[in-house]
Amino acid sequence: MDLGLAAFAEDVLASAEQSPAQHHRYLMERLEAVGTGEMDRLMVLMPPGSAKSTYVSILFPAWYLARHPRAALMTCCHTDSLASHFGRRTRALVQEQTEILGYGIAGDERAAHRWRTSRGGEYFATGLRGPIAGRRADLVIIDDPVKSWAEADSPLAREHAWNWYRSDLLPRLKPRGRIILVMTRWHQDDLGGRIQEMEAGWTVVKLPALAVPPDPLGREPGAALWPDWEDAAALLRKKTAMGERAFAALFQQDPRPPAGGLFLTERVGLTDIGQFQSLAAVRAWDLAAAVPAPGRDPDWTIGLRLERDQQDGFIVQDIRRLRGTPGEVEAAILSAAQQDGAAVLIALPQDPGQAGLAQIAYLTSKLAGYIVKSSPETGSKLTRASPVAAQVEAGNVRLIQAPWNRPFLEELRDFPHGAKDDQVDALSRAFMTLVAPAKPARRLQVSLLAR
Structure with missing residues (x-):
């Protein structure tokens, strides 16, 4: 396939009368760099509703398997059901765009979480507690490793996620393998925070819902990330309803500890x-x-x-x-x-x-x-x-x-x-x-x- 990721995304989205926004194009430039091998560790931190999973966990895997026909790709999420959801949507996209991609789904592959391509590629999706022993991956996408506030606030759950990443996932990565972590921040010590503290070599794409200088997209301070979807006024109303701490974490990608006590x-x-x-x-x-x-x-x-x-x-x-x-x-x-x-x-x-x-x-x-x-x-x-x-x-x-x-x-x-x-x-x-x-x-x- 000769199309770049942005061109492929535009073709696919056009059928739904949609087009990539500014932050989607910025994200796709970094995803293409992963696809070409220019970078091997990419962290994407964006708020809920920014369509980050559409681009990272659905469009990009289909495009990546066209560029790397025999690659093994693994998607990991907080639960098996979410991982299978992404697997199902990616498989459906491949089936719809077989002519453009240059490959299809092999034979009688029907499972949402595990399928092979007609050119020898492999796709596998699992939850953080799912079995991955015996599998190897050229590319791992970790999408939404945190399920809830309860999980984010649990030291035991945070330690489990870190141990899973370090002891279960990393040994499954092939030499020169690549990892993409896409998430909304929840806690200072969530998986994204722990990786930034403990590992070097990651490219971090951090795009808050309301711009904070210096903004990677060149937005004015306070400007909305995707105004056609949710403008600044709507985001500020949401901030009032949610409270400062929750909004700072989920929408600004800036998790903070409680100031003093939990109740202000x-x-x-x-x-x-x-x-x-x-x-x-x-x-x-x-x-x-x-x-x-x-x-x-x-x-x-x-x-x-x-x-x-x-x-x-x-x-x-x-x-x-x-x-x-x-x-x-x-x-x-x-x-x-x-x-x-x-x-x-x-x-x-x-x-x-x-x-x-x-x-x-x-x-x-x-x-x-x-x-x-x-x-x-x-x-x-x-x-x-x-x-x-x-x-x-x-x-x-x-x-x-x-x-x-x-x-x-x-x-x-x-x-x-x-x-x-x-x-x-x-x-x-x-x-x-x-x-x-x-x-x-x-x-x-x-x-x-x-x-």
Whole structure:
């Protein structure tokens, strides 16, 4: 095939009435350098929605296998399903563009994650935990090695990704083999950050959503990366909703540690009943069944009522806080339910094992006539608190003025290093209950080169 990558991409995209943007052309110049062997380590750091995977993990592999007919190419992602998704789309592209590429799919190859070309090339896709022993690669593409905030914040998960890269992947690379890492940054110590710290010889393409000088594309400060897709005003609205830390990592490729604590309590506002219209409300409980005794400082039982208003803000309307016997805790739950009314959902934590199931069954029977939702705690406390902390940072959380404000804000300010975190746990449960979808969203079929 005589076409360069940019010309090939333009031909393919033209059928979908699309064309490469400025940042796509900049990226393709670096990808071509990998294809020709001018560089062997390329790191692509771009925000979500920038179409980086379309160019790196779909268009480029098809073009690369035309230029290197007998090459073995491996794509690795955070899960097998995402890797197979890229394999399926690349195979479909090869089948559609066989005449231009000069090769097709061999014989009866049907698997999305493993196929051969008619000219002897090989394609294999797998997750970070998938088996790659016994395989060799001329080119490895690592696309989206981080699955979520929970994974990014986990030292164990970050160490696993590094060990996989160093001990599993690198030995599979053939002499003079090439690696492309394409990702959105999540954490200072994610795979992209660790590689930049530990290895030399990488070319890094870092394109933030909003330009920061010096900008590789020559944009003015604050200019959007892809204004035809998402302009600067839309990105700034997103920044307000997400909070500074999350936006800096995911959209600016500049992950930062929390400043002081997780919750920026100075951004929590105060309000009064009657100053907002509630769209939904939940009373979430964090349960403890111990009473104070000499030499003991037991946890508190917390019942926190959180409401969502018409502007998608969140208001902590009331907090019940007590240390009592199991009977006193039960009485507090029933009393709060009667005061709140049947329209306020009740969210209860479920302890593991049969004892936890029995407790939930008992409390649910006592709360007949109310909507009760129970679920086990999953993930670390820090991970569970991070989504609502982002809302606090964005200024989207207010409190009804009440005597419980001070101890609540102090606990948020000190988290995760404070002596107690019961109110934080209740707030996290309340928030996740309010924002949880009513039912699983249907997955939409996306066209091959959809943005």
